Amino acid sequence: MKFTKMHGLGNDYVYVNCFEEKIDNPQAVARFVSDRHFGIGSDGLIMINPSKTADFEMEMYNADGSRGEMCGNGIRCVAKYVYDYGLTDKTQISVETLGGIKYLDLTVEDGKVSLVKVDMGKPELEADLIPIISEREQVIDEPIEVDGKEYHMTGVSMGNPHAVIYVDDVKGLDLEKIGPKFENHERFPKRINTEFVHCIDRQTVEMRVWERGSGETLACGTGACAVAVSSILNNLTDTQVTVKLLGGDLQIEWDREKDRVFMTGPATVVFDGVIDITEIKE
Numbered sequence: 001m002k003f004t005k006m007h008g009l010g011n012d013y014v015y016v017n018c019f020e021e022k023i024d025n026p027q028a029v030a031r032f033v034s035d036r037h038f039g040i041g042s043d044g045l046i047m048i049n050p051s052k053t054a055d056f057e058m059e060m061y062n063a064d065g066s067r068g069e070m071c072g073n074g075i076r077c078v079a080k081y082v083y084d085y086g087l088t089d090k091t092q093i094s095v096e097t098l099g100g101i102k103y104l105d106l107t108v109e110d111g112k113v114s115l116v117k118v119d120m121g122k123p124e125l126e127a128d129l130i131p132i133i134s135e136r137e138q139v140i141d142e143p144i145e146v147d148g149k150e151y152h153m154t155g156v157s158m159g160n161p162h163a164v165i166y167v168d169d170v171k172g173l174d175l176e177k178i179g180p181k182f183e184n185h186e187r188f189p190k191r192i193n194t195e196f197v198h199c200i201d202r203q204t205v206e207m208r209v210w211e212r213g214s215g216e217t218l219a220c221g222t223g224a225c226a227v228a229v230s231s232i233l234n235n236l237t238d239t240q241v242t243v244k245l246l247g248g249d250l251q252i253e254w255d256r257e258k259d260r261v262f263m264t265g266p267a268t269v270v271f272d273g274v275i276d277i278t279e280i281k282e
């Protein structure tokens with residue numbers, strides 16, 4: 001199977017052009033290619049498929065083989081792939097995802113995509129739709145206990161579920177310890193992506209993320225959007241936010257009038273390769 005290794009700010013996936021390749025067991029293939037010792041090494045697998053309702057379809061799997069509804073860093077890389085590898089010559093494209101159809105603007109320099117602006121759509125705040133089990137309709141600054149410690153979370157869905165937690169010291173967090181406790185907490189029926197955030201000023205935040213199905217990643221596009229929406233809702237930032245992640249910065253804007261979130265950031269090709277997946281069982 002031919003693949004292309006790409007990343008968005010270090011959030012790396014194995015991309016497969018399924019106009020040419022066929023994957024019958026994507027969950028097992030995702031687990032295999034994601035293994036950083038016995039496979040290629042990635043945060044998951046992203047398949048680029050034909051679509052009946054958009055220019056392309058993005059089908060995304062986490063490193064544990066679970067399917068994610070949406071992937072912000074991933075969809076920017078899909079845009080770069082389809083333009084740089086000649087599947088389209090358009091600089092405005094649409095991509096079907098389980099989180100709805102997304103619309104992207106591609107910036108091209110010397111014939112290659114260097115930056116992508118994504119209309120990430122409407123953030124969902126209703127607890128039932130994120131989903132988060134709560135007594136309230138929306139989860140804003142709501143207590144949650146993990147490991148005997150009380151945190152305050154704000155729930156946002158960007159097609160996939162997020163819990164945003166504000167802390168004073170992001171760098172010092174033992175994410176390996178508390179990340180899985182949030183991910184698998186009983187209040188999250190579909191598990192959750194958890195972002196830990198420190199606000200630097202009204203235009204800038206720094207964050208780390210423990211992703212559902214992949215663990216800590218260097219960046220999370222949907223997570224950065226959830227953080228910006230949460231920070232605006234909690235009156236901690238203005239509506240345009242620079243989100244500083246371990247892998248770099250994303251520019252996020254929540255247009256409150258349109259109620260749509262816009263994410264702008266880079267996409268990078270690392271290498272092309274071929275791997276035998278015929279022996280993968282499951």
Ligand SMILES: N[C@H](CCC[C@H](N)C(=O)O)C(=O)O
Nearest residue numbers: 068071072073160220221222
């Ligand atoms: N890294 C992705 C998010 C993956 C989300 C996935 N972990 C899930 O929702 O299961 C991003 O850039 O938005």
